[in-house]
Amino acid sequence: MQTNPSLEDPHTASPTAARLATAIRAVTKEYVLKSETVRALRGVSFDVPEGDFVAIMGPSGSGKSTLLNLLGCLDKPTAGQLLLGEDDISQMSDDELADVRSRRIGFVFQSYNLIQQLTVVENIQVPLYYQGRLGSDERRRAVELAQMVGLGDRLDHRPSQLSGGQQQRVAIARSLVNDPYFILADEPTGNLDSKTTEEILALFDRLNDEGRTIIMVTHEDEVARRAKRIVRLKDGLLRSDHRNSEADRERARVEQQESVAALKQREEQE
Numbered sequence: 001m002q003t004n005p006s007l008e009d010p011h012t013a014s015p016t017a018a019r020l021a022t023a024i025r026a027v028t029k030e031y032v033l034k035s036e037t038v039r040a041l042r043g044v045s046f047d048v049p050e051g052d053f054v055a056i057m058g059p060s061g062s063g064k065s066t067l068l069n070l071l072g073c074l075d076k077p078t079a080g081q082l083l084l085g086e087d088d089i090s091q092m093s094d095d096e097l098a099d100v101r102s103r104r105i106g107f108v109f110q111s112y113n114l115i116q117q118l119t120v121v122e123n124i125q126v127p128l129y130y131q132g133r134l135g136s137d138e139r140r141r142a143v144e145l146a147q148m149v150g151l152g153d154r155l156d157h158r159p160s161q162l163s164g165g166q167q168q169r170v171a172i173a174r175s176l177v178n179d180p181y182f183i184l185a186d187e188p189t190g191n192l193d194s195k196t197t198e199e200i201l202a203l204f205d206r207l208n209d210e211g212r213t214i215i216m217v218t219h220e221d222e223v224a225r226r227a228k229r230i231v232r233l234k235d236g237l238l239r240s241d242h243r244n245s246e247a248d249r250e251r252a253r254v255e256q257q258e259s260v261a262a263l264k265q266r267e268e269q270e
């Protein structure tokens, strides 16, 4: 359920608690229009410990994109606190916010958002380019990330020469190049068929097993069931926050793999 908003420093509150990737404390967001004020978030609180894998769900208009924009440092809360590591983004200037955004958040989008003229390795390096970091160390790091997502034999391909799943793997490698607080994924499998969805979710599983924190918005139940935790929003409020058991996650994995296998069998018969 909803946790109490607390002003304690999350890193010293309890010596045994996991460090927090982010803490959202009584966050509200209002959009002031000429005729009305829209209360997109009405006081949302939850913590995301490092190593968590959270799916954010909720009907259209419930505040998912607003929350994602705040977590991605694209915007600031109207009230409340949003901590990234040690820092409260609501206290930051726009320049500081832009800096955190480009240095410490790993974005993954439904439509990949790759630059068509650049190769796989160059696309992975894009976040570093904005920081003027483009030496041989950076290139080596991008190559390692490409290999890590299984694209070691596609280093000089351009996005148009890759499948959707491969493009999304480039985007995931790009999201990791800055060692982010967390991967922020907005409908990462929204454009993908079941087989490719499975490939991307398996990659998320692996990254999460290695300790990466993942926060993803999805409207697909079978995708959300793969996360460790589902946070549901409704009307700008946190409606529920529950953990998926390992057994449930495994069941979701098996079901997804079965539907991929069934599809493959059908294709072979055709």
Ligand code: ADP
Residues within 6 Å of the ligand: 031, 033, 038, 039, 040, 058, 059, 060, 061, 062, 063, 064, 065, 066, 067
């Ligand atoms: P979701 O992503 O869950 O569909 P949003 O966060 O996009 O929800 O929207 C939550 C509410 O805030 C909706 O009522 C929406 O119309 C409103 N809203 C979102 N962005 C803006 C904006 N830039 N200006 C005014 N109202 C907005």
Ligand code: MG
Residues within 6 Å of the ligand: 061, 064, 065, 066
């Ligand atoms: Mg939205």
